Every structure is written in structure tokens, then in C-alpha cells.
Amino acid sequence: MTVRVQSDHFDAGAELNCFAQGCGDIGAVVSFTGVVRDTQGNLREMLIEHYPGMTEKAIKTIVDEAKKRWDLADVLVIHRYGPLAVGAPIMMVATAAAHRAAAFAAADFLMDYLKSRAPFWKKEVTEQAETWVAAKDADEDALKRW
Amino acid sequence: MNVIYFAWVRERIGIPQETVETDAVTVKDLIAELRAREARYDAAFSDTTALRVALDQELSDFDAPLAGVREVAFFPPMTGG
Numbered sequence: 001m002t003v004r005v006q007s008d009h010f011d012a013g014a015e016l017n018c019f020a021q022g023c024g025d026i027g028a029v030v031s032f033t034g035v036v037r038d039t040q041g042n043l044r045e046m047l048i049e050h051y052p053g054m055t056e057k058a059i060k061t062i063v064d065e066a067k068k069r070w071d072l073a074d075v076l077v078i079h080r081y082g083p084l085a086v087g088a089p090i091m092m093v094a095t096a097a098a099h100r101a102a103a104f105a106a107a108d109f110l111m112d113y114l115k116s117r118a119p120f121w122k123k124e125v126t127e128q129a130e131t132w133v134a135a136k137d138a139d140e141d142a143l144k145r146w
Numbered sequence: 147m148n149v150i151y152f153a154w155v156r157e158r159i160g161i162p163q164e165t166v167e168t169d170a171v172t173v174k175d176l177i178a179e180l181r182a183r184e185a186r187y188d189a190a191f192s193d194t195t196a197l198r199v200a201l202d203q204e205l206s207d208f209d210a211p212l213a214g215v216r217e218v219a220f221f222p223p224m225t226g227g
Contacts, residue, residue, distance in 0.1 A: 034227055117226075
């Protein structure tokens, strides 16, 4: 299991190529990469704030829960903070398992929980304004399906 | 205890963290003490349904006791991922 919280850019392809090396019985690798969107066409950057210390602990707790629910050979979570440009990767998760059902489900679970239970806050910065992104009820509701 | 603020809570209060001397029994009591201080605290804590709290870096709730707690953090609902 690897959890990284960083301001630096990462290369999702390179990360995936190194992921789960030497882990043995793996028949499936699933990954998700979240990217900075420019929904209105005027985004200058996205600023991500986090709670150092709690962030790492919260992510590890979420990963441990995923490992209890599914038989996972390996898990990777990378989440960035600081100023991010449009199109830049924000975060990624990767899961490795013997079969795809566990790898897909665990990646989906990790994403739902990282969205609402890892202490990150997004702020959109345009030429006109700085706006904190509001949490969606749908994101909280998504946790109920697990 | 150390009280930390994040995102718009930090911006509204105007500082990222502070040391608070308090006899507050629960998080709710601490919020009431902070709100009584100044308008900026009163505004930041006016709607607690828009806030979350962590005690010693674990998500908690507003009725939770503060005995033994060293770090309290207030922030809006998280928007990771």
C-alpha cells in the first residue's frame, strides 16, 4: 500500500507502470485519475488546501477499510495540494486484485470516501473571483451504498 | 488547546490557528465561547450544519466531550478527489 500527499506533479502513466510490481497473483489493475476541470472556461487555477497529519491518517483508514472488504494485492493513493493548473492531475487511485470485480469495486469505494472523508478543500480561482467548491449532497449520499 | 481553521472558516475568522484556554465541556460549548468573542467568530459559526469538526485529527461531532483533547479543527464539508 502506498499513500502519498504531495504538492508536486505526478505522471499517472509512470505511476501505473510501477504499481503492484512483484505482488504475485494479480489478474486485474484498475486506476482512476482526477483532473482539474475548467467548467466555465475561465479557471486560472485550482487551489487545494488540506489538513497535514489528519489527511494521511484519514486516507490510510479508508484504504484499510477497502482492504478489509476486498482481497487486494496492492493499493496506491496519490493526492495533491496547492495551486493546480487546468488539466493537471489532482489525484489518482489504483487497485490490484486477482479479479476485476474486486479491483473496480475497491477503486470506486476509495473514490467515494476520498471525496467526502479525506480533509481536502478545493477553491476555484478565476480572474473575477475565488470560490470554495461546495460539497454535494450526492457525494455524501454515495457513501450510503457501501 | 490548539484550535485550527480550514478553508472558508479560516478566511472568515482571519487566522489559521490559535491556542484557546477554555473550560468548555463539549464542542458546542467551545463554539458558544468563540461566538461570544467577536463578530467574525459569530459569523463563521452561525450555521453549524455547514461545518465539520475533528478532535485530535479524527472526525467527530458537536456533542463530543473535549476532555483530554489537544487539537480541535473546524472546517466545511470536505471536497477531495
